[in-house]
Amino acid sequence: MYGQLVEEFDGQRVVDYESEESWEGPGVAYRVREEYDDETSIDERLQSLGNQPGSQQLTALIVGAWGGACEGNDAKEIVSQLAAAAPQLPSLRAIFFGEMTYEECEISWINQTDVSPLLRAFPRLETLRIRGGNGLSFSRVQHAALRELAIETGGLSRSTLRELFLCEFPALEHLELLLGEPNYGFDGGVEDLQPLLSGRLYPQLKYLGLMNSEIANDIAAVVVNSPIVERLETLDLSMGNLDTEGVRSLHALAGQPNLKQLIISHHYASEQDLQALTKAVSCRVVAEDRQEPEDEWRPILHAE
Amino acid sequence: MLSDARSSPMRILLIGNPTSRRASAFVAAAGQRGIRIDVVSYPQLLGHRLNDFADENTLVRIESPGECAETTRLILRAGTAPMESRGRIPIGGGELAALNGQRGEILHPLQWYLGFREVLNRLERAWSGRGVRWMSTPRAVAMTFDKLACVEAWEAAGLPIPHRFPPFATYSELRRNVPQRHARVFLKLRYGYSAMGAVALEWRASSVRAITTVDVVWSRGRPRLFVTKRPRVLHREFEIAWLIDTLAMEEVLAEAWLPKARWRGRSFDLRIVTIGQRVQHTVGRSSDSPFTNLNLDARRIPRTDIVPHLGAAWAEVESSTARAARLIPDAATLGIDVLVRPCRRKFVLLEANAFGDYLPGLLHNGLTTYEAQLRSLHMTDRKSA
Numbered sequence: 001m002y003g004q005l006v007e008e009f010d011g012q013r014v015v016d017y018e019s020e021e022s023w024e025g026p027g028v029a030y031r032v033r034e035e036y037d038d039e040t041s042i043d044e045r046l047q048s049l050g051n052q053p054g055s056q057q058l059t060a061l062i063v064g065a066w067g068g069a070c071e072g073n074d075a076k077e078i079v080s081q082l083a084a085a086a087p088q089l090p091s092l093r094a095i096f097f098g099e100m101t102y103e104e105c106e107i108s109w110i111n112q113t114d115v116s117p118l119l120r121a122f123p124r125l126e127t128l129r130i131r132g133g134n135g136l137s138f139s140r141v142q143h144a145a146l147r148e149l150a151i152e153t154g155g156l157s158r159s160t161l162r163e164l165f166l167c168e169f170p171a172l173e174h175l176e177l178l179l180g181e182p183n184y185g186f187d188g189g190v191e192d193l194q195p196l197l198s199g200r201l202y203p204q205l206k207y208l209g210l211m212n213s214e215i216a217n218d219i220a221a222v223v224v225n226s227p228i229v230e231r232l233e234t235l236d237l238s239m240g241n242l243d244t245e246g247v248r249s250l251h252a253l254a255g256q257p258n259l260k261q262l263i264i265s266h267h268y269a270s271e272q273d274l275q276a277l278t279k280a281v282s283c284r285v286v287a288e289d290r291q292e293p294e295d296e297w298r299p300i301l302h303a304e
Numbered sequence: 305m306l307s308d309a310r311s312s313p314m315r316i317l318l319i320g321n322p323t324s325r326r327a328s329a330f331v332a333a334a335g336q337r338g339i340r341i342d343v344v345s346y347p348q349l350l351g352h353r354l355n356d357f358a359d360e361n362t363l364v365r366i367e368s369p370g371e372c373a374e375t376t377r378l379i380l381r382a383g384t385a386p387m388e389s390r391g392r393i394p395i396g397g398g399e400l401a402a403l404n405g406q407r408g409e410i411l412h413p414l415q416w417y418l419g420f421r422e423v424l425n426r427l428e429r430a431w432s433g434r435g436v437r438w439m440s441t442p443r444a445v446a447m448t449f450d451k452l453a454c455v456e457a458w459e460a461a462g463l464p465i466p467h468r469f470p471p472f473a474t475y476s477e478l479r480r481n482v483p484q485r486h487a488r489v490f491l492k493l494r495y496g497y498s499a500m501g502a503v504a505l506e507w508r509a510s511s512v513r514a515i516t517t518v519d520v521v522w523s524r525g526r527p528r529l530f531v532t533k534r535p536r537v538l539h540r541e542f543e544i545a546w547l548i549d550t551l552a553m554e555e556v557l558a559e560a561w562l563p564k565a566r567w568r569g570r571s572f573d574l575r576i577v578t579i580g581q582r583v584q585h586t587v588g589r590s591s592d593s594p595f596t597n598l599n600l601d602a603r604r605i606p607r608t609d610i611v612p613h614l615g616a617a618w619a620e621v622e623s624s625t626a627r628a629a630r631l632i633p634d635a636a637t638l639g640i641d642v643l644v645r646p647c648r649r650k651f652v653l654l655e656a657n658a659f660g661d662y663l664p665g666l667l668h669n670g671l672t673t674y675e676a677q678l679r680s681l682h683m684t685d686r687k688s689a
Contacts, residue, residue: 001537003592003593004569004570004592005566005569005570006569007568007569014569016566035563035645035646035647036563037563037645037646037647037650038646038647039647070486070488070506070508071485071486071508072486072508072509101592102515102537103504103515103571103592103593103594104563106513109508109511
């Protein structure tokens, strides 16, 4: 569950942008959001932001809850409004789209949309983070600058994954996919990750996160022998339900020359499992936030 | 209630748990001002002739009857007869004697309220005729323990409060009462306090979820309900329905669950202390959850940050809160909770707490809430002398 809105994004302090009185110059990351009793819409806030002196230098932007997000309104309009604001925000490098706490809207209740118009409108975008997997779509798009992509979901559908893998992101170095669980929309399996694991995509990829997954053990078993792993500096399997079985699979990472870091925080493995893993692999192992199984159930971090 | 001019020195009688932090802090504050003060516990008081404790030179401060198992049993016992006269089956006899509530346990709030009101009535009957003076009268204290009575009084006076849904006895009835496809409803025990039994409920089509301060522990085949500092999120409808049905036995208030304004990324509300119906101490309470009670570890936001954050709306918040305090007559002090809407121009009054002045370290004009109350007494006393 995401209980808090971020205070920092893309290395900058976050400021809620409500009106021109909120303007603090281009050195901070602004968040635009909408409450249901707001008199000002996200669109009006975006336009006001774009009219500030110095908005041309603005590099980071967060789009928070939109009106009716919790009632089920999707993000389609907001995507086109943000895309339309692109000429006023030519330096934008980082977008966090759909940042909401669970109190505002459960991650699995957020209705996303096709976000490709954002990638087309901001050809110099380097970081895109998206929260919510329902309805999320990528109509085939090529983007030469995107270096970091994160998709946070309680359940990512295989059709979204397939669309994502049909996009071309030649500069992508950092990919986080919070896959989620079947109750909330994850309807795939490790086989749906094959295009990614085969190493044919993303020649620059150094950080791969296959996170928040209910099939973390299966992913661990497959990823260790996949071609892409040779290229990685960080493998992130955190937030999921990795346990003894998955941790044992990870011993096979022993021979990976480039791997510097393995992250498995929020796991269900024992202390002995972790010691054995640390001994087996040469990279740094980050294994915080050990979970106790509830009976036989091993919940992932972000589901509903 | 402080109008009687008396020549003999003022003596305060504090009724409360003598070992509680509240009592010790108030005693210390009185001591610093050279005011005589005695503390009597509820069991001591009610086990003796009431007239032995107070006369016309006594100013009575009724403190929280919390944090004491014996007091809880005594209050519940006093609630037995009123429960029966409502046609409800009270817990009594052996069950009551064996009752040993743990910290944070929710113990029969309806019977507890009826019992506490009974105890307060007894004090009023015994003492008011004898010229005993009160800081807050028993009647004022009792009124704040009925959340519905407070919001109804405010509503009648045209003060802003959250929209209220019709009363209900079960979760299904609540869903029938609120037929919208999407709704956010905030439930709280009508006679609860300290975030006891709070549920932030939301549904959309066939999905439903509840964020709650209630933790359920089963022991010997029976559920025991506790207040938890880490709110739980429930998604299974049968579990949510069970919880709401259980709470509804104790009477639950259903209001609109309104979004709150934010301070540094977290939503907040205001706890405003009124003393003598004037707004004094104000603190923002910010939290990651829908529950901003300080006993649930919400963070304090200083008045010096909050007031500028509210801008022009503050003056209106202040005057409405003072009006709200006047509608609970004869309350020397109240802790009134105010929800500020995200636009920071609109607000609603949530509830009043007779014991809402326990805010250690919070200063206004250099005084704690207790010091400010003692000072206001002193001045009133001198004026009337």
